Structures are given as C-alpha cells and as structure tokens.
Amino acid sequence: METIEVLEKIGLTDKEASVYLAVLELGTASVESIARKAETKRPTTYLVLDELQGKGLVSIVPRAKKSLYTAESPELILTEVNRKEELLKRFMPNMLALFNARTDKPQVLLFEGRDAVRGVYDKILSGKNVAWFSTIRDILSVYPDYPKKLNERAMTGDVSVRELLTKSKEDIEYVKTMRHGPNFQQHFATGAGEFFTDNCLYDGNVVFFYFQPAIAAIQISSQGIYKSLKSLYEFAWSASEPYEKVMHSWQTVKKE
Numbered sequence: 426m427e428t429i430e431v432l433e434k435i436g437l438t439d440k441e442a443s444v445y446l447a448v449l450e451l452g453t454a455s456v457e458s459i460a461r462k463a464e465t466k467r468p469t470t471y472l473v474l475d476e477l478q479g480k481g482l483v484s485i486v487p488r489a490k491k492s493l494y495t496a497e498s499p500e501l502i503l504t505e506v507n508r509k510e511e512l513l514k515r516f517m518p519n520m521l522a523l524f525n526a527r528t529d530k531p532q533v534l535l536f537e538g539r540d541a542v543r544g545v546y547d548k549i550l551s552g553k554n555v556a557w558f559s560t561i562r563d564i565l566s567v568y569p570d571y572p573k574k575l576n577e578r579a580m581t582g583d584v585s586v587r588e589l590l591t592k593s594k595e596d597i598e599y600v601k602t603m604r605h606g607p608n609f610q611q612h613f614a615t616g617a618g619e620f621f622t623d624n625c626l627y628d629g630n631v632v633f634f635y636f637q638p639a640i641a642a643i644q645i646s647s648q649g650i651y652k653s654l655k656s657l658y659e660f661a662w663s664a665s666e667p668y669e670k671v672m673h674s675w676q677t678v679k680k681e
Contacts, residue, residue, distance in 0.1 A: 435506055440465055441480075444473045448483050448496040455493055480505075531647035539567065542642045545632060546571050550578060552627040556658050558589040558614075559623040561599040563636040572599070579609035587612070589658070589665055591619045600668050612665035626655055 432442035440463075447462035448454060454462070460470040474494055477483040481501055486493040536542050546568060549555055555575070564571060579586040588611045590596040600611055623634035631645045631654055645651075 432502075435502065440469065440473050441476055444470060445477055445482055445496060448474075448477075448494055449499070453486055453493050453495045455491060459494060531645055531650060534644045534646075536642040536644070537639065539640050542634065542640050543568060543571075545634070545642045545644060549625055549627050549632070550574060550584070552584055554628060555584055555586045556589075556626040556655070556662075557587070557624065558620055558658065558661065559625075559634075560591050560593060560596060560619045560621075562593065562595040564623050564634070565595070565599065567636060567640060572603070576603050576609055580604050580606060582608055584608065586610070587662065589614055589661060592617075593619060605668070611668040612662060613668065614661065614665050626651060626658060 429439070429442045429446060432445065433439055437445065443463040444459060444465060447459050451458060451462055456467060456470050456474065459474070460467045463470065465473065474483055478485070482497050483494050484497060486495055536545050550571075561572070575584070575586060578584045585608045590600070590611060590613050592613050596613070603609065603611065605611065621635075623636075625632045625634070629646060629648055629651050631647075631651055632642055634642045
C-alpha cells in the first residue's frame, strides 16, 4: 500500500495527502514548488494548504519575503488518530446504547435480484440454528449449489438445520441426495399442498424468499416475530413425518 493511500484511509483527501507529502519531501517551499511536486493547480494548492494548516500538518514560515510552507512531523497524525480513538472509546457506551435500543423494533429489509438474494442465503450459511419450511423446486432452479453447501456445513457440526418439506416429487428426489444426522434433519408436512415461497427462521430472523414474478427476499429481524413463528414451526414439526417414514412408504408404493 502506498503512503498516499494510508493518509487517505486515516482521513485526508487525495489532494491533502499529495500536498502534505510534497511539503514533507521539499522541507520548506513556495506554493509554486509545492504545486509542481504535488501535481496540483496553484489555486487548489493554496486552498489545500489552508486545510492542512487547520489540521496542524503544515505551517507558514514566519518573516519570509514570500509565503513559504513547511511540514509538521508525521507523528502529529498518529497523535490525532490516538486522540480520536480515545474519544470514540469514551462515547462508545452511549452509541451502543442507541444501537441496542433498536433491537426491540422490527427491522424489515428487502433484497431484490439474484446477487442480493444470494447474499441472504450466504448469511444463513453462517448461522447457528436454521429452520426451513419450503418447496425445494425454486431454490434448486436458481441456486442449485446452496442446499449442498448447507448440508455439508451441518454434517461438520457448524450449523443445526431442520427442513420441513412437502411430498412433491421434487422434494422426494431432493431428500435422497442429502446426508442426514443430528445436525441435519428433514421432515415432511402431512397432507397435500405446497409452500409457495422458500421460508427460513434463523438466529432471530425470519426470511421469505420468492422467485415469481421476480427473485427477491424479505427479511424481518424481530425477536417477537421470530419467536412467534418459531412456535408455529415447532407445532408443525411435531405433527410432521420423518423423512425415513415417508421414504419407506414411497419405496413400498413404487415396488407395488
């Protein structure tokens, strides 16, 4: 990383960084010399030097016949960064209190488009407890790699996953491709019908994915809403059928 990039990252503009480095290298110099070195226009250089003076990084040489400028030690930048860090630490509890106060208010986010929605799926991949109720057809048609990735993470113990599916042909075929264990369980909802969206509960969030007429997702972050839907999910899960039972019935029907 170039020195000029470092100065920009700690708060100087690109022109301020260029002019300061020019003065630092020249030692004591006129505006004309600084402008040539920094490759900035002379009127702009005057303005930038005024800004740097205000920040304490350059000074005008006293009693000179024409305006000459000299750079202050770069250590002043470190001092200023440390001062800002201490100030931020001092007021951090107040800002965190404001941030935490909003956690009781539902936050609703809309994600539109293939890439934005994939980002939501990726975030779920890093979750800890994930519960789905969905028809697998849509996600397999748009993000065919995602279910396998989630299954692999669950089998390594990184995430606990439950999927409540329908008895559609696509769901039955999908179940056959997954590995099962304590951290990856699949059940089937009783009766006919299907879920018309891909739905997920994870780590205090509720997400509804839909694929028609366009790809989008709505995420609601609210402990109250999450807990309410999680209770409904638990009722549905307890009344659903384990995949082993459904697969056994399916294979029996096929043999007959």
